[in-house]
Amino acid sequence: MSKRVVITGIGIYSCLGTNLDEVAKALYAGKSGIVFDQQRKDFGYRSALTGMVPKPDLKPYLSRRQRMGMHEPAEYAYMATKEALEQAQLDVDFLEQTETGIIFGNDSTAASVVEANDKVREKGDTTLIGSGAIFQNMNSTVNMNLSTILKLKGINFSLSAACASGSHSIGMGYLMISQGLQDRVICGGAQEINKEAMSSFDGLGTFSVRESEPTRASRPFDRDRDGLIPSGGAATVILESYEEAKRRGAPILGELIGYGFSSNGEHISNPNIDGQVRALRMAMKQAGVTAQQIDYINAHATSTAVGDSSEAQAIFEVYGDQVPVSSTKSMTGHECWMAGASEIVYTLLMMQNDFVAPNINFENPDEDSAKINIISRTQEQKIDCFLSNSFGFGGTNSTLIVKKA
Template structure:
């Protein structure tokens, strides 16, 4: 007779009925607003982190931020369409449009009940501020713009994309702090694997304005190494002193593998498994076992051993406690034989709600271009992180099996295992 744990693992393998292909990706980040620019930055280890003078003048402890370049919101949609969309929703649409173009889906394949949307997003700050400021300035609610009610909702990304793309399947936003994007990709993959949807547009979005970051800055969690912005974010390094906030949007098109192959789509990769866990301990301090449980479940669901993973895309945000906890969780799974590891936040900063989805997009780019991006600014290992196989320089080898970690406040963890053909 099966124990509960064995039965769960067996059900996961049996329940994952359909293979899940990745056929499209798109990104708007501080590394670029097109795939080639982002690929170049990843390969060269180029940071997108800058000092925002406005934050300095406002009294931020840390004026550091990732800065999105090359994205013109006014060129994406009409003024009327933009009325209900904050910047990060426009960026999500732009990223989704990139992904759909790469996937080569025609309108009929998108505008039906078998195509759905899930994005990870945990806040929409600016619209709430703007509507309150408008009321105070004008003295009556009827003068507040009608678009603000939609822009202020956490679900603004999926509700707007659903309307613009005319999908008729799943449509919701998933909110789980900094693991939101990872869970969104995982849940989208689950819907396809379980036969609930044939294709999904999924990803994550994060606003990058100072208004959404001032309360985070008050926590003292940001790096204050403002004399070297490009070197401020130092995941796993002994001298790490805090994260750097960032944002933008990332998107993927996932499809039932057999259907994608039948229509002649280029298969960029495959989502082998998705697993999750929660720490059940502390709001802001990660545990030494929670992420480990999710990683082990993801490997088990993919039918892989730890030694099968050749690249681990780490969550590490450059905080003293967080990076230490992730390092210990990784060692708990891989022991002395860790794969190549890098935290791309060393270049992008912490993309917060979108970061889990971004890691998947970045991993696809690396696999397609034949390299593993470095964990820049890793100069001095500590007694724990020194046991990890950190990629301090670009590794000129395409990853085949990738494990992506994401974690968030409240102890929520998401892990994805990806496979890329060699």
């Protein structure tokens, strides 16, 4: 018999705020975290728009040796995980004595790789790179650093699945616990924010060029959208078996009841409706819920024409025109590898505070978005059960369903 899986802690480090309280207020206010980054423009970017987070100061928490193998993804992930562990009432002494796993979504470490190679070009000597660079450069940088710092003894790997990485990491943690292989898994997603990580995306013409109006540029589902906006940070979700959470007396924020996944098996970058529908239906079947029991959908919608339209069609096919839908990417931009995890955090904050965050900048629907119930202004509403979509390059799809504890 599968075990129940609950959420006992969440943490966030995003362009909406660097802690849960700041982010909850920003979500309710419909506040955008998008800015114009002159450094990108000077570098040669077509679009200088981005979400932005401050560089965290880790000196109060970590030794120099602990910090030397960390670059942006690991730094952000540490801050989010620190907050999540505090909420879950977990400390390093407890983690060292128990079997706790970590599965984190991350799909790039571009800036650290570029910096290491620039140093070699400048000095002509690889021995001058520094011993910490190898741990910064690997895609598993978050897991390597956090598992060591937190003295974790359970499952330990990174999950790379493009913009569904954070969501799949939570899904895999869910499967590990439900099958009795782990009692507790630290899950999440991290995304670096720097010009090195996103130049190839910009070169494809993927990003919005509404540079004169940064906060109005991310427009999921809106007819006049002209591209997505990159963003980043980190989000952490602590998953535990229901029995273990009750034994510890831990807070239970919600129960993860469904994980649906699929692959489109077609174009490497263009989505398709069939793959999304299959992930949606798998998650609902596993959760044992009907379309009518879903109170809110946090859409993947990134503010691209083909992506938003295909998701609107998939949502309409499965849920019709009644369930409230919004994309928090209208405020955050596309947080890429962390998005699937951060959007679980964002929606849990909505659940806790009885509101639906708005899909800001939604002014004119297109043919497909007009068919679904997009919430363009903050809506007071009780949420007992929500669904979150994440889709990525390569045709990977992930859907998670969470119900109130």
